Amino acid sequence: MLKTFLAIILLFISELIAQPTFNHLHRMDQKDSLYYLLTDKALLKFYSQEASGLFYLTKYIEGNFPSSTKIMLNDDHLFLSYSDTIFYYRNRNSWELEFDNVYIPEFTITALHGFGPYFFIRSGNTYHLYKIIDGLVVQVEDSLFNHPSQHLVFFTYPYVIIAGAVYKYVENFDFYAITQVGGGNINVGITENVLVRYFFSAPAPGIYYSNLYRTFIQEPDFPMYTYTGWGLNITEIRLSFNLIAKKNLYFFSPPLCITTYNSQLAYLPATEDRATITDYYIFLLGNDSLRYSKWNAGSTFYPFTWTDYTSVENNDEPIHSFELFQNYPNPFNPNTTMSYQLPVASHVAIKVYDLLGREVAALVDGEKIAGSYDIKFDGSKLSSGIYFYTLKTGSFFSVKKMILLK
Numbered sequence: 492m493l494k495t496f497l498a499i500i501l502l503f504i505s506e507l508i509a510q511p512t513f514n515h516l517h518r519m520d521q522k523d524s525l526y527y528l529l530t531d532k533a534l535l536k537f538y539s540q541e542a543s544g545l546f547y548l549t550k551y552i553e554g555n556f557p558s559s560t561k562i563m564l565n566d567d568h569l570f571l572s573y574s575d576t577i578f579y580y581r582n583r584n585s586w587e588l589e590f591d592n593v594y595i596p597e598f599t600i601t602a603l604h605g606f607g608p609y610f611f612i613r614s615g616n617t618y619h620l621y622k623i624i625d626g627l628v629v630q631v632e633d634s635l636f637n638h639p640s641q642h643l644v645f646f647t648y649p650y651v652i653i654a655g656a657v658y659k660y661v662e663n664f665d666f667y668a669i670t671q672v673g674g675g676n677i678n679v680g681i682t683e684n685v686l687v688r689y690f691f692s693a694p695a696p697g698i699y700y701s702n703l704y705r706t707f708i709q710e711p712d713f714p715m716y717t718y719t720g721w722g723l724n725i726t727e728i729r730l731s732f733n734l735i736a737k738k739n740l741y742f743f744s745p746p747l748c749i750t751t752y753n754s755q756l757a758y759l760p761a762t763e764d765r766a767t768i769t770d771y772y773i774f775l776l777g778n779d780s781l782r783y784s785k786w787n788a789g790s791t792f793y794p795f796t797w798t799d800y801t802s803v804e805n806n807d808e809p810i811h812s813f814e815l816f817q818n819y820p821n822p823f824n825p826n827t828t829m830s831y832q833l834p835v836a837s838h839v840a841i842k843v844y845d846l847l848g849r850e851v852a853a854l855v856d857g858e859k860i861a862g863s864y865d866i867k868f869d870g871s872k873l874s875s876g877i878y879f880y881t882l883k884t885g886s887f888f889s890v891k892k893m894i895l896l897k
Contacts, residue, residue: 516776517556521769522564522605525585528781529562531555534571537797538585542771542785546797550588552580565605568623575600577612579623581816586863589830590819594628606660607648618644620660626817631662645681645736650708652681657708672706680736684708687736689743705752738770739786749773751786758790810834810861815882815889818868822894825871829854829880829891832863837884841866844879851878870895 515531526537526546536550561572568591569582577594581587602613609631611618620632645652649660650669658666672679672686680687686706735742740757742749749758749768758773760766765776773784774795781795816830833839839859843852851873854866870878875897881890 515558515778516781517558517560518562519767519769519774519776519781520562520564526769526772527562527564527569529556529560531557534562534588536585536588538800539771542787544783544785544793546795547585547800548797549585549800551801552588552590561600561603563603563605563610565610566608568610570603570605570610572600572603577603577628579628584863587816587830589816589828591623591817592626592628604644604646606646609648611646632665645679647681647683650681650684652679652686655679657681657686669708680734680741682736682738685736687734687741689734689741735768737768740768740770740773742766742768757786758784810863813837813882813884813887813889815880815891817891818880818893822896823870824895824897825869825873827868827870827893829866829868830864831866831882833859833861833884836860840881840883842881843868844881845873846877854880 517529517531520527520529524538524540526539528535528537532555533551533553534556535548537546538549539546556571557573559573561570563570563572564582567581567583569580569588571578571580575595577596577600579591579594581589581591596612596614596619598612598614600612601615602611604611604613604618606620609620609622611620613619619630621628622631623629651658651660651666652672656671657669659669660666672688680689684707686708688706733744735744739752740749741752747760748756749760749766751757758766760775767774767776768786771786773786773792775782775784775792782792783795784790784792810832811834812832813834814832816832818827818829820827829841831839831841837859839855839857840853841855842850843854845851852868854868868880873895875895878893878895879890880893881888
C-alpha cells in the first residue's frame with residue numbers, strides 16, 4: 492500500500508534533473524520578489540527584484556500538470572492541488588522548494604487561498620482554515636464563514652473582505668468586523684494593508700466614469716485617499732466585472748483593462764489575451780510563449796527570458812539560524828537530497844547512522860561559508876530500513892529520520 496501511494500506521488504511530481512521543457516503555460520503567480528510559472532511539464536521558480544525585468548531561475552520541479560492544477564502560496568509553503576489531493580513544498584527563500592508532504596481533505600476542493608502563516612481550503616461556499624505544524628496539516632478553524640456564490644472573497648492576512656465588509660482574523664477568536672466599504676456600484680479589492688474600491692457611473696450613453704478609492708488600514712481609524720475623475724470611455728465597463736488589486740496594478744476581470752495605482756490606463760487586453768498581473772509586471776501567457784511588461788511601461792511587452800541559477804548552492808538572502816531540513820523524497824529508493832543552512836562560516840559534519848547507531852556514511856566534514864546547501868545521498872549499497880542523519884557544527888546539533896524503501 493505504501494509503495495503504491497509513493498509511486499503515485501512520484502508519478503505526479505518528481506525533481507527535475509535537466510532543464511525543463513513545456514508546451515502549455517497555465518498561470519503565473521507571485522509572492523514578494525518570487526515568481527512561479529506553472530506549465531504542463533514543470534513548475535518554475537524565479538527571483539526578480541521589483542520591476543528590473545531580470546528573472547533568475549532558482550528552482551524547478553517536473554510533473555504532468557493538467558490545466559486544472561491549482562497553485563497557492565502562504566508564508567512558508569507552496570501548494571499544488573490536483574484531484575482533491577494537495578502536495579505542499581517548503582518555500583521560505585529564493586532557493587528552497589522542497590517536497591514536504593501530501594494532504595487529502597475529506598471534502599471536494601473548490602479553491603485554495605494563502606493567508607499569512609495559514610491557508611484556506613474552500614469547499615463549495617464554506618472556508619476551512621489550516622496551518623502546517625511540524626510538516627503536517629492541522630485544522631485551525633472549521634467553517635469560519637460561508638458566502639453567496641455571487642460574492643468574491645479577498646484575502647490579505649490578517650484581513651478578509653466579503654460582500655464589501657472588512658474583517659480581521661485573530662487565532663482562537665475567529666473574525667471580527669472592522670468596517671463596511673462596499674455597497675451600491677462598488678467593487679472592492681485588497682492588497683497588503685490597502686483597500687481598493689472601484690466605483691463607476693454612466694453620465695451619458697456610452698460614457699462610463701470611474702473613481703478609485705484607496706483606504707489605508709490603520710486601526711482604529713481609516714484615513715481616505717481618493718483619486719477621482721479618471722474617465723474610461725470604454726463601453727464594456729459593467730459593475731459585474733471583478734477588481735483584482737496588486738501593489739501597483741489593478742485588473743478588471745474578465746479582461747477589461749489594467750490600470751496603475753494612480754489611475755493611469757496600463758493595458759487593454761485583447762479578447763484572446765490571457766493576461767495576469769503581479770505587483771510589478773503584466774504577463775501575457777500563450778500556449779507556448781510568455782511575455783511581460785513592467786507596471787509603468789504600458790503596453791510595451793518583452794519576451795520572457797531568464798538566467799539559470801539552479802546550480803548555485805549558496806543563498807544570497809540573509810540567513811539567521813542553523814537549520815537541517817528533512818530529506819526529499821522520503822521514503823526514498825535509492826537517492827535522496829538533504830538540505831541545510833548556515834548563518835555564519837562553520838566547520839560542518841554531516842553523517843548517516845543506522846538504527847543501531849553505527850555510522851554508515853560521512854557526507855560532509857569540513858569548513859563551509861554561510862549559505863544554503865544541498866547534498867545528494869545514494870543508498871543503493873544499504874538495505875531497506877530506518878536511518879538517521881545528523882548535522883553538527885560548533886554547539887549546534889540536529890538529527891532527522893529517513894526511510895530507505897527498496
